[in-house]
Amino acid sequence: MRKVINLNDAWKFIKENVQDAMNQVYDDANWESVNVPHTWNAIDGANGFDFYKGACWYRKEFTVDTINAGNKVYIEFNGSNSVTDVYVNGQHLGQHRGGYSIFRFDITDVVTFGGKNTIAVKVDNTVVEDVYPQMADFTFFGGIYRDVNLVIASHVHFDLMDHGSQGVYIVQDEVTKEQASITLKTRLTNDHEEEKKVRLWADMLDAEGKTAAYGAKEIVLPAGQTTVVELPIKIENPILWNGRKNAYMYEANLSLTSYNDVIDELSIPFGVRFFKVDPEKGFFLNGEHLRLNGVSRHQDRKDMGWAITKKEHKEDMEFIKEVGATSIRLAHYQHDQYFYDLCDREGMVVWAEIPFISIMSKTELEGINAKQQMVELIRQNYNHPSIMFWGVQNEIQIGGNRPEVRKLVKELNELTKKEDPTRLTTQANVMFVPDTDEYNYITDTIGYNKYYGWYQGKAEDFAEWIDAYHATNPQVSLGISEYGAEGIIQYHTNDPKVKDYTEEYHTLYHETVWNIFADRPFLWSTYVWNMFDFGANIRDEGGVKGRNNKGLMTYDRKIKKDAFYMYKANWSDEKFVHITSKRFVDRADEKITVKVYSNCEDVTLVVNGTTYTTERNRAAFTFNDVALEDGMNTVKAIGTSEGNTFEDTAHFNKVDEPNPSYLVPESDGGGVVANWFDMPDLDEDMEIEELVITDDVYSTRNTLGELYKNEETKKVLEKYLKGFNEDNPMFGMAEGMSIDMLASMADDIFTEKMMYAINKELIKIKKA
CATH class of the missing domain: 2.60.40.10 (Immunoglobulins)
Structure with a gap:
């Protein structure tokens, strides 16, 4: 019978890459004592660009009782960022590349039953060219930050080496209000040296524990192989999983028996439902329109980073429920299984995605790791009814218009549809992708990360863009995958303006934008960026280093910003009253x-x-x-x-003079782009003449990446965009943007004179 033994307690840790730490005989007495979940970036990961990146080591002694001899033994990691090498008793079991998914190693042949065993784990959060993400607007916290378990199993078991999955897929072939036709697709492993005859049993229980359906099949499993066995099941008159109205869950109790022995069993909660997206009418769940009022969530928390427990996951869910959301975009990577379980139980419609974000590798052009992470995401989360959308990329166009990126996005979509044809694919385009670009037609649905009213223009511009896009692409199901503005509760004003960082502008922005969205039911979803402030080491704005402050709640989850209550007033049935600007005393x-x-x-x-x-x-x-x-x-x-x-x-x-602490210091204001450059003083008497810009010369229409590759144009940028180069932490986020795009995000910096001066010099340089 299967046993799961938690190994979270009593690890030894050292924050450096040491020689011979993998050896069973190694003196780790002076190492720090820690428990898992653990990260070495709990403090420095959200306080500025300089956070520790590199290889660190964990070690632990454990025993496996002699009663388990003759069984299979696996070590299971639920999340370790990002390249992890595992050693047991000095032997290298393998390496996992990627920081967000479950992975297991078979340690049966190296473990000592009844005696001491040593596990040594090297974890490295250095960014490497063939592991995603390459660059993103959030901190890559290092460490073993989710649970670690031993799994003991019979030699005949539901497959434990199928990309970290359960080895069981509850495939919803066709679901209606009258009947749910399901196929139980199981992967059965026989590690014996001879074939084994077993019986697969499946009892489908309703929420009261009564049998709703069942099935059984006798199978002869070949020696040393994994066999796929399918079992059809029908549930008559099913109670449908219906979002927050009724998140009804069944339970699949599966067992493998041999004669009178149960040799393996699993209990998998699941829900049955059907859904679709209509380009004109939006999202439908079980035949009824459901507005996906969504928030996005990052998993980190102040002074904890990613090393959070079930307590913090549960608190996050309670806040999301309180605001009245019906959907969550779990950005930008695979989240903890426990949180997906919460989404199932609480009726949240989920967009789940991989960290193929911002920039594709410049050297590994097949996307091997992105595809690996997509397969892991799907197989490990296949049975969660809350997940209805698989996200294949987020703002990957930031890295520039590269043909290999387009090719990989298409391949990821095809891979996703092959792995799971029952769900819809989606992607989050960066705001400057043209409305008619082919990116809009690759996935089943589309989201755009648009920041009118913060990075560009004014909040009211959403209305014109959405209507124009919908008119141009009436066949495309459009959603808003990100929208938001910085809101720092220290700053207040009676006259809120774009980029002033005040709580009043943050609130006014969301009120304005939500009213626009509410009037356009064809939007299949909208997702606030973000539910919570989060760590973003490359940021430094509004006087706060290492933080993205767009959340509806603060990083520590202590304070709900006024905008939280704006959404609660529009989304929630829980009656309340909230006076805004109370911190503006x-x-x-x-x-x-x-x-x-x-x-x-x-x-x-x-x-x-x-x-x-x-x-x-x-x-x-x-x-x-x-x-x-x-x-x-x-x-x-x-x-x-x-x-x-x-x-x-x-x-x-009531005071005589305004409180100056309520306004952001001039040196910290102006938005994120303003902090990237030291702008030169221009000649006040400069006369602006008409310039002729042809396709054979460089100009502000070119991207920063293109302009920095040419030595002549690079010198022009170094003259006008002082302090911004390939070593700047934000360069990777900006290299795919043209100077014209930057100007639209910071027209107070890129004035007409500035743009004229830059173009006057760039157009003198011919393209090769």
């Missing part, structure tokens, strides 16, 4: 505007004990010209709904 105004988010029918404002007025609205209640007295003022909002009342209170301090 000091006010130098005689009168202020008070905004309240609520999903109550009406809200009454009470100021210093006196009822001000009552408003009725949908989600945002605005009270203008609220007079403040000198000193501290108490403002209370009271909402009513179906005879119940809900309250929130804020305190505003």
